[in-house]
Amino acid sequence: MHLLVCGGTGCHASESDAILWNLRDELEAKGLSDKVQVILTGCFGFCEKGPIVKVMPDNTFYVQVKPDDAQAIVEEHIIKGRKITRLLYHDPKTKEPVGDSKHMGFFKKQLRIVLRNCGFINPENIDEYIARDGYEALGQVLSEMTPEQVIEIIKDSGHRGRGGAGFPTGFKWEIARRNKSDEKYVVCNADEGDPGAFMDRSVLEGDPHSVLEAMTICGYSIGASKGLIYVRAEYPLAIHRLQVAIRQAHEYGLLGKNILGTDFSFDISLRLGAGAFVCGEETALIHSMEGHRGEPTIKPPFPAESGYRGKPTNVNNVETFASIPVIILKGAEWYKRIGTEKSKGTKVFALAGKINNVGLIEVPMGTTLREVIFEIGGGIRNGKKFKAVQTGGPSGGCLTEKHLDVPIDFDNLVAAGSMMGSGGMIVMDEDDCMVSVAKYFLDFTVEESCGKCSPCRIGNKRLYELLNHICEGKGNVSDLDRLRNMSLVIKDTSLCGLGQTSPNPVLSTLDNFMDEYIAHVRDKKCPAGKCKDLMEYYIIPENCVGCTACARVCPVNAISGERKEIHYINPEVCIKCGACMEKCKFDAIIIR
Amino acid sequence: MSQIKSLADLRKKREEIKAEMDTRIKAIDPENHVQIKVAMATCGIAAGAKEIMEFFVEQLDRRNIQGVVTQTGCMGYCYAEPTVEITLPGREPVVYGFVDLKRADQIIEKYIKEGELIDGIIPVNYETIDSKE
Structure with a gap:
């Protein structure tokens, strides 16, 4: 017992x-x-x-x-x-x-649909996938259904794309099917680039066949014979397992000519990306696959009309594909019962940041942030206070205490000022400075902007400089209006999703943490004690016993004081490295 | 490897694979056959899963325990990597987290040999597609 x-x-x-x-x-x-x-x-x-x-x-x-x-x-x-x-x-x-x-x-708050095989099967053995009903959906589709029937099931299920925007998958397939062409393509977007997001990698590494099966189903539905997986070269293990999976599927005749004895032929190959964030945008992704620079172009034409090599192309993300075989096998009715009215099924999230159970979780749509963070996630590390959670990575926004009971789905997150994005969730506690957080994400987008359109190339750079200015204590109150105005202009005028969403972290922190911005620009203080230029290490005279430990560890000799006497930090000399604070056993050193 | 030519073929193949897995276990020693799965996604490997997998492979042999060690994907418990799932004959699978060499040794000595659970179990906290009505 x-x-x-x-x-x-x-x-x-x-x-x-x-x-x-x-x-x-x-x-x-x-x-x-x-x-x-x-x-x-x-x-x-x-x-x-x-x-x-x-x-x-x-x-x-x-x-x-x-x-x-x-x-x-x-x-x-x-x-x-x-x-x-x-x-x-x-x-x-x-x-x-x-x-x-x-x-x-x-x-049990979690329901594993996308992750159904991750951690169960050996991803390098196709037999284990088949033993768990793998390729059964493809078999049924090819021998018992017309392409229209497949699209009807996907449409009926209410499944929406997991890449970020949440476009209904069935409609996307239908548009690609309607566009007549001698050649069409199915593309799997595995260019996962959000900082802190790793769900696509985990699916590719844990269950590559589910993606291959779904892409083949998609190929049959839209009338394509070629599939391409755009995966970043930084994912070598995912690439290796995909290659093994493709080879094994070929050996069994589950890819290639006349799949399962039918007239349908389909093949999949890999395209390696160099890891540019903008290539997650579908038009940029397609240009990159064609050998051009990874830059977006204006839509329309949508890839479903003119995509890879000018042919109709259906682009879906890894997680979107991984759900497809289950929808076929379990039926639209089953799938529809999971989730909220407008967002069906489950969503995988990568929990990261100041949370106890950092990991990969999958919950039905409609689960609240509170359940995700405080139950599945086990709450905030070291008993600290929850401050905010960033969803949607650098394109999303931060949500606060007041949003904890919002049921998570595509529309609710947008209404709350953030977005689903690909599913990264970075949790922040009371020690995080929200101005610095906005700066961090802007730093990322400035680095990753492709430079094609000026609002994104120049605007984001200016936004970053302004945030940096504020963090250095050189900002003033009028800067806050400039931040907001510039953000709105960048959002409205940028060419692609990258620029249209990159100011979101700024706008949402302005909306939710205006007091922190004001403290930075008016009082020249950083309430969280993160901005080095706005803080000062200080010795509380009552607590100091004069042990000299701090003075000995200070690399710039900024601390003076005789043994057994109260010590003093010279703010002019101090480089704010924090070594003294770590060394002090009497909690005498604080940041103020 | 022979090609699968139809849906019926696929279903036959699935039954064959299941039967084969079953007989493989039975043929060896159904009473003592242990299944060990090591989570080997990039994150698990970075946390040391490869060494743990090698340890199990080597030690099962050395300690004369019948069993198979296989790799699998991410189980989702990144905070507790490396993670290992152990299935003893006739028992529900158990997942252990934070498996270093010391804990791997305990798992073999206490859990696999004696059937005694040890610290570090990660409880199942999700539903599967099969259990969902």
Whole structure:
């Protein structure tokens, strides 16, 4: 028998350690130590009801356990075999206690559709994919459905593109199908470039066949015989696994001529990108594949009319493709039941930043930010206070406390001033300066702007300079209006999605954290203590014992003071490296 | 490798693969056959998954344990890499996180040999497409 005690950060903070020790003591006292083991586990993703103790093998799930409950668990449950009703999870609707956690699937906030095979199958063995119903969807499509029927299912399912903008996938396919041509192309956009985003890489590395299968289904639906995957060269393992997968699919006749004995032929090859952010934009991506500079062009014409080599081309992102086989197998009705009214299915997010459970998660659309950050994500690191979360990478915006209960979907995030983007989620805590955050993203877009249109090339550079100015304490209040005006102009006049969205981090921080901007420009202070030019290291006289530790570690001899006397930091000399603060054992040094 | 010529062929192939996986396990020793999967995406490898995988391959052999070690993709628990999933015969799979060489050794000695769980389990906190109605 095993007792599993949650050692996730949330439960840890509410004394799960004490529960563990008390359980071990109780078992020891009853002479049961060799029969029952107490194990510390990772996060159950149910922090709201923590600390959690799970009894195996009977799957009893105890919630909000106190260290004092250890005795009852051992005496009642272990010895007498009676479940302790008051500690069981109570179904919020029926108010009934749930005895077996197998019946409480609803506490599992995640649903893995795109990631269904990631971490289960060996990605370099096609047989393992086939064993989990791989290529069954393709088989059914080719032998039992017309292209129109396939497109109808995808349209009916309400599936929207996961690349960022959320364009309905079925409609995109329909447009590509309608455009007549001797040759058409299916392109998979695997040019994942947002800082902190890695869901596409994980899918390609963990389940490459799902993308190949879906691209072939798409090829059949729109009438294309060639597929191209545009993947960045910085993803060598993803490239290797795709190559292995393509070879194996060929050997089985699941790619190539007359797939599964039908008239349909389809082949897929790779195109390696050099890792420019702008090449995630579909027209730039196509130009890059053609061997030209990765620069966007004005739409229309859309790629569905004139794309790769001037032929109708359907571009979808990795995650968009990876959902397709499941939609075919489970049906549109099944898929439609998941998600919100206008955004169906699930979304993969890469959780990063100041969050405990950094990782890759997949949740149904409509899950709230609070559930993602505080339950699945296990809350903020080191018990700090949540400040904001940046969704949509450098094109998105930051969302704050007041947005935590917004159900995540394409439209709600836009209404809240951000966007879905590809699914990066960078969590920030009270120590993050929002002006610096906006500057960081602008630094990225300035670097990645292709330079074709002037609003993006020049405007973003000016925005960056202005933000830098403010962080250095040289800004004034009128700069804030200039920031906003310039942002709006860049948004309105840029050629492609990169420039049209790059000022978003500035606008959303201006909207949500105006007080921080004002503190920077008017008071010349950085409330989070991040902007070096606006802060000062200071020794609190009452706390200083004169140990000289700070003075010895200071690389520029900015600290003076005799042994056992109060020390002083000369702000003129100080380079703000923070070494003294780290060294001080008496919390005498602060940033102000 | 022979080509798959129709949907019926594909389905036959799937059953063959499943049966073969099954018999492969049964042929060796169904009572003691352990399956070990190591998460080997770029992030896992960067965190040391390769060394862990090599350790399992080498040590199973050396300690005379029947089993297979395979690589798999990202399990999503980046905060706890390297991650390893162990399936003992007749039991639900268990995922262990933060697997360094010391923990890998404990996994073999305690969990695989004795069936005793050890610290560092990562609970399953998601639904699969099969469990979703």
